[in-house]
Structures are given as C-alpha cells and as structure tokens.
Amino acid sequence: MNFQDYPVQSLMYITDRPDIVFTHGKGSWLHDNNGKRYLDFIQGWAVNALGHCNDAMIDALNRQAQRLINPSPAFYNEPMARLAKLLTDNSCFDKVFFANSGAEANEGAIKLARKWGRKFKGGAYEIITFNHGFHGRTLATMSASGKPGWDALYAPQVPGFPKAEFNDIGSVEKLITDKTVAVMLEPIQGEAGVVPASGEFMQQLRALTRERGVLLIVDEVQSGCGRAGTLFAYQLSGIEPDIMTLGKGIGGGVPLAALLARDEIACFEAGDQGGTYNGNPLMSAVGEAVISQLVAPGFLERVRENARYLSDRLLALSDARGLAGERGEGMLRALLLGRDVGPQIVQKARELAPEGLLLNAARPNLLRFMPALNVTRAEIDQMFTMLDNVLDQVL
Numbered sequence: 001m002n003f004q005d006y007p008v009q010s011l012m013y014i015t016d017r018p019d020i021v022f023t024h025g026k027g028s029w030l031h032d033n034n035g036k037r038y039l040d041f042i043q044g045w046a047v048n049a050l051g052h053c054n055d056a057m058i059d060a061l062n063r064q065a066q067r068l069i070n071p072s073p074a075f076y077n078e079p080m081a082r083l084a085k086l087l088t089d090n091s092c093f094d095k096v097f098f099a100n101s102g103a104e105a106n107e108g109a110i111k112l113a114r115k116w117g118r119k120f121k122g123g124a125y126e127i128i129t130f131n132h133g134f135h136g137r138t139l140a141t142m143s144a145s146g147k148p149g150w151d152a153l154y155a156p157q158v159p160g161f162p163k164a165e166f167n168d169i170g171s172v173e174k175l176i177t178d179k180t181v182a183v184m185l186e187p188i189q190g191e192a193g194v195v196p197a198s199g200e201f202m203q204q205l206r207a208l209t210r211e212r213g214v215l216l217i218v219d220e221v222q223s224g225c226g227r228a229g230t231l232f233a234y235q236l237s238g239i240e241p242d243i244m245t246l247g248k249g250i251g252g253g254v255p256l257a258a259l260l261a262r263d264e265i266a267c268f269e270a271g272d273q274g275g276t277y278n279g280n281p282l283m284s285a286v287g288e289a290v291i292s293q294l295v296a297p298g299f300l301e302r303v304r305e306n307a308r309y310l311s312d313r314l315l316a317l318s319d320a321r322g323l324a325g326e327r328g329e330g331m332l333r334a335l336l337l338g339r340d341v342g343p344q345i346v347q348k349a350r351e352l353a354p355e356g357l358l359l360n361a362a363r364p365n366l367l368r369f370m371p372a373l374n375v376t377r378a379e380i381d382q383m384f385t386m387l388d389n390v391l392d393q394v395l
C-alpha cells in the first residue's frame with residue numbers, strides 16, 4: 001500500500017516520522033509498506049530483547065489469550081506469580097510489583113521510597129537523581145530526569161529531586177540531608193548517550209547510602225534484562241541495590257514493566273499502589289517467555305561473546321575512520337563520532353537501498369547500538385558493511 005493511503009493524519013503529532021509504515025518483522029529484520037527490509041539495530045529502543053516476533057513469545061501470547069486475559073489486579077493469576085518468582089529467583093530482590101511502562105515502574109519506585117521514608121525515616125522524601133539521567137515521561141519521572149530543558153517544559157516540576165553529577169560521589173554526598181530518602185540512577189545512562197556508571201562509583205554509592213541510611217534505587221528499564229551482558233547491570237559492579245525497576249526488555253516488545261524491592265523495603269499497605277492492567281496474565285505470560293529464554297544456560301554467555309565482537313569491531317571502525325572511540329556494556333553501545341553527524345548517518349542508513357539499516361543517534365555526536373540480544377555474527381557483519389557504506393557518504 002502507498003504511504004498516502006494510510007490514515008496517519010488522524011494521529012496526534014508528537015515527533016517527526018519518516019513516510020514509511022512498518023508492516024511486519026522477524027528477528028533482526030523489519031519490513032515496510034513498500035516491501036523494503038531493514039536490519040534493525042534499534043529494536044524498539046532496546047525493547048525487543050529477542051528480536052521481532054519471537055516464536056516463544058508468540059506461543060505464550062496465543063496460549064494465554066485463549067486461557068485468561070485479565071481477571072483484575074485484585075486477584076492473583078498464574079503467569080503473574082510465575083514471572084515474579086522467576087525474577088526474585090534470579091536477582092537480589094524478594095518482592096515484585098508489575099506495571100505497564102518504565103515510567104510507571106519508576107513512579108512506583110518513587111512512591112515506595114517516599115512511603116518507606118514516611119514510615120522509617122522521619123518523613124524523608126527527597127530522591128537524589130543525576131544530571132542527564134532519564135526516568136520517563138510522567139510528571140514525577142520527568143522531574144527525576146536530568147534532561148536539559150525538561151525542568152521548564154511542563155513546569156512546575158514535582159519537587160524533591162536534587163541533581164548530582166554522574167560518576168562523582170562527592171556531588172552525591174554534598175546533597176544528602178535529613179530529607180534524603182534515596183539515590184536513584186541508571187547503571188548505564190542510556191538516553192544521555194550510553195554512559196556507564198563505573199564499578200567504583202556504584203560501590204561508593206552503595207557504601208555511602210548504607211552509611212547514611214538512604215535507599216539505593218537502580219532504574220534498569222534500559223540496562224536490565226540481559227542488555228548489559230548480565231541479567232541486570234547492577235550485577236556488573238557486585239553490589240545489591242534496595243529497589244530496581246525494569247521495563248523495555250522484560251516484555252520483549254509488549255507493555256510490561258516491574259518494580260522490585262527487598263523484603264524489608266516493600267512496605268506498601270493496602271490501597272497504596274495499584275493499576276487496572278498491572279500484573280495482567282497476558283503480558284505476564286509474555287514476560288515469562290522472555291525471561292525464561294534469557295536465563296536459559298548459555299544465553300547470556302552468547303550475548304557477552306557477541307557484544308565483545310560488536311565492541312571490537314566498533315573500536316576498529318573508530319580507529320580506521322579517525323572517530324572518537326566506543327563505549328557501553330553488553331549490547332548497549334555507542335560509537336563516538338567526534339562531530340555532530342549522528343542524525344545524518346541515521347537518515348542515510350535508513351534510506352540505503354535495496355535494504356536499509358535502522359540506527360539511533362541518542363546524541364548528535366554518537367550512534368547508539370541496541371540490537372536484539374540474539375543478533376547473529378552475520379547480522380553484525382552485515383551492519384558494519386552497511387554502516388561503512390553510509391560513512392563513505394557522510395564523512
């Protein structure tokens with residue numbers, strides 16, 4: 001079908017989109033309305049952990065759709081309980097609350113920390129977050145984010161989120177007062193351009209928050225669920241946080257997110273937290289199909305091996321082209337371009353013919369790579385061939 005024949009005019013404008021409509025996908029490949037195929041290294045913004053239309057996810061969705069879709073969050077259901085156990089068995093957390101988006105999971109984390117502060121820390125409510133951090137698009141999570149310009153966009157902000165500098169423990173220490181209930185960070189700042197917290201910083205944060213009786217919250221919406229090469233990115237630094245949020249990868253593409261906490265922190269009382277779709281069996285069944293594949297023997301080892309290969313080749317490309325290097329963890333990586341040509345590369349890569357390449361420039365001076373965790377070496381090689389072609393045109 002021609003682009004002009006799709007009724008896209010009825011959609012509210014929120015961003016510029018190219019004049020194509022995606023119709024179907026499988027694994028690392030997406031297809032558009034013109035029959036063109038694209039190698040996808042965005043994967044729904046690090047969402048499709050297992051690529052497009054993963055078979056086990058489809059099976060789970062079909063099976064569960066015929067069995068039970070939503071009995072209401074006021075009742076237990078089978079997939080919600082099984083998925084919660086899968087998550088607690090494979091993390092340092094004891095309790096799980098399911099949500100529908102990363103922002104909603106983070107709202108839950110903020111509420112849980114404030115509740116804990118009211119119960120156990122004399123009403124402390126401030127949560128120290130970080131410049132350039134990203135926690136979502138609700139009013140509270142925008143206020144928690146440190147994205148330039150967001151303080152004024154929907155002013156007034158929700159109060160209680162003083163900002164520290166990432167990877168600078170002194171800047172955190174300076175902000176801790178009697179009002180501080182928690183420190184919240186992304187172990188790898190994704191939207192900021194794939195900036196990992198150093199292992200040392202994570203360990204210093206854990207020590208400081210323990211010493212001052214403050215909670216440590218990790219937002220693993222982007223870095224979690226295998227993306228960093230470990231099931232959760234906090235595991236890279238050998239620390240145990242108090243609260244973690246998950247989104248994106250946990251649903252492999254469907255709306256599912258989670259708030260996890262250790263037993264002694266999980267202090268919600270009846271009526272404090274909820275939501276119509278939270279823990280619904282249909283999405284929970286998909287989450288179970290995703291996480292079961294991630295924890296299967298050998299899966300994360302393969303992710304780490306292929307991530308090392310991707311990283312080595314990015315570095316070699318950077319050296320060969322005189323670019324500014326690469327960084328990241330696992331399958332969340334950035335190629336530093338050293339100049340603001342990211343958006344131009346993204347557009348030219350998409351327009352390549354006969355097959356396009358989908359990339360993202362989280363910042364104008366870098367490209368972010370977030371392929372399916374099960375991307376093959378051949379697909380990584382093909383991505384570099386296509387990228388080389390674009391760089392020949394742009395640089």
Ligand SMILES: Cc1ncc(COP(=O)(O)O)c(C=O)c1O
Nearest residue numbers: 101102103134135136221222247
């Ligand atoms: C670290 C982090 N937290 C929260 C969010 C928000 O998640 P959602 O878009 O599902 O609300 C994102 C989305 O990019 C994210 O990267």
